[in-house]
Amino acid sequence: xxxxxxxxxxxxxxxxxxxxxxxxxxxxxxxxxxxxxxxxxxxxxxxxxxxxxxxxxxxxxxxxxxxxxxxxxxxxxxxxxxxxxxxxxxxxxxxxxxxxxxxxxxxxxxxxxxxxxxxxxxxxxxxxxxxxxxxxxxxxxxxxxxxxxxxxxxxxxxxxxxxxxxxxxxxxxxxxxxxxxxxxxxxxxxxxxxxxxxxxxxxxxxxxxxxxxxxxxxxxxxxxxxxxxxxxxxxxxxxxxxxxxxxxxxxxxxxxxxxxxxxxxx
Amino acid sequence: xxxxxxxxxxxxxxxxxxxxxxxxxxxxxxxxxxxxxxxxxxxxxxxxxxxxxxxxxxxxxxxxxxxxxxxxxxxxxxxxxxxxxxxxxxxxxxxxxxxxxxxxxxxxxxxxxxxxxxxxxxxxxxxxxxxxxxxxxxxxxxxxxxxxxxxxxxxxxxxxxxxxxxxxxxxxxxxxxxxxxxxxxxxxxxxxxxxxxxxxxxxxxxxxxxxxxxxxxxxxxxxxxxxxxxxxxxxxxxxxxxxxxxxxxxxxxxxxxxxxxx
Numbered sequence: 385x386x387x388x389x390x391x392x393x394x395x396x397x398x399x400x401x402x403x404x405x406x407x408x409x410x411x412x413x414x415x416x417x418x419x420x421x422x423x424x425x426x427x428x429x430x431x432x433x434x435x436x437x438x439x440x441x442x443x444x445x446x447x448x449x450x451x452x453x454x455x456x457x458x459x460x461x462x463x464x465x466x467x468x469x470x471x472x473x474x475x476x477x478x479x480x481x482x483x484x485x486x487x488x489x490x491x492x493x494x495x496x497x498x499x500x501x502x503x504x505x506x507x508x509x510x511x512x513x514x515x516x517x518x519x520x521x522x523x524x525x526x527x528x529x530x531x532x533x534x535x536x537x538x539x540x541x542x543x544x545x546x547x548x549x550x551x552x553x554x555x556x557x558x559x560x561x562x563x564x565x566x567x568x569x570x571x572x573x574x575x576x577x578x579x580x581x582x583x584x585x586x587x588x589x590x591x592x593x594x595x596x597x598x599x600x601x602x603x604x605x606x607x608x609x610x611x612x613x614x615x616x617x618x619x620x621x622x623x624x625x626x627x628x629x630x631x632x633x634x635x636x637x638x639x640x641x642x643x644x645x646x647x648x649x650x
Numbered sequence: 651x652x653x654x655x656x657x658x659x660x661x662x663x664x665x666x667x668x669x670x671x672x673x674x675x676x677x678x679x680x681x682x683x684x685x686x687x688x689x690x691x692x693x694x695x696x697x698x699x700x701x702x703x704x705x706x707x708x709x710x711x712x713x714x715x716x717x718x719x720x721x722x723x724x725x726x727x728x729x730x731x732x733x734x735x736x737x738x739x740x741x742x743x744x745x746x747x748x749x750x751x752x753x754x755x756x757x758x759x760x761x762x763x764x765x766x767x768x769x770x771x772x773x774x775x776x777x778x779x780x781x782x783x784x785x786x787x788x789x790x791x792x793x794x795x796x797x798x799x800x801x802x803x804x805x806x807x808x809x810x811x812x813x814x815x816x817x818x819x820x821x822x823x824x825x826x827x828x829x830x831x832x833x834x835x836x837x838x839x840x841x842x843x844x845x846x847x848x849x850x851x852x853x854x855x856x857x858x859x860x861x862x863x864x865x866x867x868x869x870x871x872x873x874x875x876x877x878x879x880x881x882x883x884x885x886x887x888x889x890x891x892x893x894x895x896x897x898x899x900x901x902x903x904x905x906x907x908x909x910x911x912x
Contacts, residue, residue: 437779440779440782440783441782442779442782442783466785466787467785469782469783469784469785470785472783472784472785474780474783474784476776476779476780477776478775478776480775480776480777480779480780481777482772482777482780483775483777484768493784493786494784494785494786497784497786497791498784498785498786546784
């Protein structure tokens with residue numbers, strides 16, 4: 385799916401952010417191309433979610449610029465920001481379902497509040513999305529009555545219900561077992577093929593997540609250390625990326641690199 | 651010495667910051683009240699929660715407040731031989747002061763605390779972020795119906811409190827202690843004027859606004875709480891401080907409004 389000529393829909397340039405005296409982001413540069421899947425990886429506590437919150441306009445950078453669809457999120461007017469966000473779908477780390485509403489109402493909420501759809505249209509749309517997530521029959525349940533995997537799927541259904549242009553995933557598989565996370569990945573793959581959205585994923589789940597991504601970006605020491613295709617990422621010379629690949633995937637890949645060097649010399 | 655000064659400066663800055671945030675919060679809420687669409691269903695739901703479900707508590711406290719006023723008033727007035735003024739004493743203290751204030755305090759305890767905790771939990775579990783990301787204005791969606799509901803409910807609850815209180819005073823003063831029935835009501839009729847009722851009305855409207863403002867803003871800005879607004883304990887601490895702040899503010903404004911309108 386990777387396409388070098390696609391235009392970029394999200395641009396971060398020189399984004400810096402302090403929390404109190406602690407500098408969390410120290411000049412983040414990243415661009416997300418339309419229709420692709422960009423995965424942001426990095427050790428815990430490096431500020432991956434903070435980068436995501438900048439893209440969503442929930443946090444403003446102390447310096448630098450975040451543009452989405454060509455609009456600077458820090459200076460844009462509230463109404464304009466709403467318009468930009470109409471194109472967003474978000475799956476939060478802890479899903480953030482409205483716990484006092486049923487599954488049906490959770491998924492229907494964006495349609496009720498943001499569109500002029502009639503009751504029947506809303507019902508049809510919500511049921512279609514829930515069926516897509518294999519969630520038929522849970523409509524009247526409350527989030528607290530669902531398992532972790534089901535909650536994530538309801539969250540995904542809610543994120544997709546307005547047919548967004550960009551979908552953000554904050555740790556979509558954290559806390560799920562292998563089968564459940566595979567299921568989330570399968571749903572992600574299927575819905576992206578169907579709805580053609582741009583995806584930004586923050587994840588820990590290396591190397592599995594590489595299979596789904598067009599670009600992988602490593603966040604370390606407050607900077608993006610490189611945003612490249614998964615293959616290039618695994619063979620990168622950047623010391624941070626190399627260390628990350630080695631700790632998460634074992635030393636196999638580094639020996640491959642050494643061998644490659646060996647052959648080149650010969 | 652320097653440390654103490656620094657601490658004082660720190661406290662002042664925090665206070666100013668918090669005051670500014672809460673001011674902006676109120677402005678955003680009031681603006682969102684004016685922008686259509688209006689959601690009658692959401693407003694009715696909040697009136698049910700803030701108003702209708704407070705009714706029982708209000709009936710109960712109103713009755714006992716009126717009864718104790720009748721009792722205390724009777725024995726005080728008897729010392730001057732003027733038991734006949736009992737009706738107007740009970741009615742005036744209820745309509746001008748006790749009705750609005752006690753109703754507000756009961757609503758803070760019942761609904762204010764619940765609103766603060768509800769919004770605080772929504773903030774903590776990223777539900778408010780989720781709303782914003784769906785391009786749903788949290789002020790419009792969450793706050794506006796609560797403000798409208800409080801503005802309708804508080805005056806009505808206050809009037810119920812007043813009426814029940816007056817009958818409570820009647821029960822003790824007339825039925826138990828033997829004040830003449832006609833004197834009780836005639837004295838009241840003669841001394842209560844429209845300005846008294848207006849004062850009660852103004853107070854209850856202002857208190858309604860204050861209660862929702864403070865409890866909702868405290869929950870909404872949970873993450874800025876100095877004592878640490880995270881987790882279940884953060885919500886509980888913030889709710890406590892919202893209840894205390896709202897109660898104190900109501901009493902301060904009670905004095906201010908009385909001073910202005912009297």
